[in-house]
Amino acid sequence: DTEVTQTPKHLVMGMTNKKSLKCEQHMGHRAMYWYKQKAKKPPELMFVYSYEKLSINESVPSRFSPECPNSSLLNLHLHALQPEDSALYLCASSPQRGVYNEQFFGPGTRLTVL
């Protein structure tokens, strides 16, 4: 299994809702990432987990809450989002953190906040 899967593909939520994005990989990778991508922009790193521990938080607002329940799963819990948080949310994984860092991306979740 050489892919990263993400669910759901699309999500529409109101500003008072609580929802979660899910990411899964079965490649034995020990580093997992959340990125946010707005239209016509490059992916922007949000969080990095290494060996199931949060190692980087790129000053992301607390309305985004990551969780890594085990080495294959990564969740992003969403609460009280703003319309400007609408974007494509990408999950990625790599064998481990390090300079030689080929990350493998999932297809993304297209999030719309109303």
Place this chain on the structure above:
Amino acid sequence: DQQVKQNSPSLSVQEGRISILNCDYTNSMFDYFLWYKKYPAEGPTFLISISSIKDKNEDGRFTVFLNKSAKHLSLHIVPSQPGDSAVYFCAASGTGTASKLTFGTGTRLQVTL
């Protein structure tokens, strides 16, 4: 502060010809560079990478060239095929960057028949 730049937002090339996508970087701590390809509504797909100890890496139709002194890299696709039409991102990482990937702004490649 855009540390990785792709100055051409778009490029159109005829099928069978060479596509050359360019990328410049400013951070001298970067020593590993990657190219990703992205189709609409999909995540980026890893294409090819190069470390700073090399100046060229080849994989099938894709070749990446690195000019460290100019802080410039390029991706050559030969021959170009219609299925290569996508947005191409270059990315960089290095010691001192906490192994984060910094992406360029992307170049949209259109391969025409």
